[in-house]
Amino acid sequence: MVLGIGYRFIARYSILGTNSEHNTIMNKRILFGLIIITIMALVAILAPFVATYDPLEMDLSPEARLQAPSAQHLFGTDNLGRDVFSRMVYGTRISLSVGFIAVFISLIVGVFLGGVSGYYGGKVDSGIMRLVEVMYCFPTFFLIMMVITFLGPNIVNVMVVIGFTSWAGLCRLVRAEFLSLRERDFVHSAKVQGVSDMRVIFRHILPNAMAPVYVSATLSVGGAILVESALSFLGLGVQIPTASWGNILTAGKNYIDFAWWLTLFPGMAILITVLSFNMIGEGLREVLDPKLKERKG
């Protein structure tokens, strides 16, 4: 995925012309974000090897519970004597997969509906735009909470529900891009040669509409991770005993006066991850948006 973005990036960038200030494709913010996310991704994939303990193994003896961070337990232990570091490591899996899969779902829905809407216009367009307005009317987080309560809280439902409730912004974005791109010569040219509508949409217009989509999607990954943590914090997300950053926080909040490590580490993990995605998103915007470039240059 990262390679894919980088590739489009280069192709597009060389079209837009070069600008010495941004000539390094890896702008500093993108680089910082990518490094952090890569480390996170490695931790998630290699969780069994990175974790120093079984994340579910309890030790209820008084001396094992709520231990402060030490060489044995890097991030200390929780109220049930479980190793917080190992739980955090497994929690990375949850956070990243929810972030990516939820955004992937909203990307598919948003890009498809936005594309169809912008390309065909007319009644199809007004129909889809009404739907978008309906989506905008609901406060998303409460909508998600409501649906999750209904469907039952588990990780799959969380991903799907976040995905299906957060496509409206992307849909509008893609529609706007399509509206301007469908009048471009190469689109007319493809149509004149008898290329089918679906191919024109997906091979000609879409790849040229992707720059702002990448930016928005990257920012959304951070948002989805935040929503998942909040849901887990409220007990509507990943269910205990499975570890997620949000439910580690929940368990920690009762001991916040003396066991700071139970809230500090998951809190920091959420903060840094969301921040990294935002930095990548903002960095991408900076490099991909020609208007922004002019203003700076």
Added chain:
Amino acid sequence: MEPILIINNLIVTIAGRRVIDDVSLELYPGRVTAIVGESGSGKTLTALSVLDLLPETAKVVSGEVIFDGKDVFKLREDEKRKIRGFDIGMVFQEPFTALNPVMKVGDQVGEVLLAHNIIKKKELKPKVRELFEQVKLSPNVADSYPHELSGGMRQRAVIAMAMACDPRVLILDEPTTALDVSIQEEVLALVSSIQKKNNLSILFITHDFSIVNMLANEVCVMKEGIIVEKGSREDVLRSPQNEYTKKLIDCIPRIGDKRDRLPG
């Protein structure tokens, strides 16, 4: 000889204005019909109406387009799509914007072949290379992106695209206007040789009578949506009847001319 393409009394309006006003013209097999007129006279819209790809704001008030005995406006959408690119190829004015910037030019040419199912995926690459050779481009150009090519090379690639399915009719909409003079001549020579080799019927749009003189058999002179003069190249060039036609012909630079003569 039966015309392969006929436009009969076509009237098209945009926002109530007649942008094509009672246009009739014929294109005969193996011949070149030129539409000549200044910018905004409705040449491009006439060409687009042949493929029924007028802008959404445009309305066909009356008239018909007969291709190969069939009324194009009455065909189903999939039947029209079969004609576009397969029976009738089209080349636009601007080679700089007619190609998708993020797709290799070879893929864009190949796509036309795939769109009409006339080739298996396996045979695609060699066929595309062959098409590039036909327009006198190195086959390696197929792997380039449009921004890596010069204007002339792009226009050749676009011609390769329009010729991919070996169409019977080629519509060229001011294909050389955006190019340097020396490259204009090369592209025109290419068009001329392809026309002769494939016995192609060409609808050639231009504002330049010197190109008419080089390529056309029949000429339609268009002004403000109306065809003001129509005839064989010899007749129109030798004894133009309309003032407007005379002005356009006067624009042809002649060897020995001291100054450029412009109308008006």
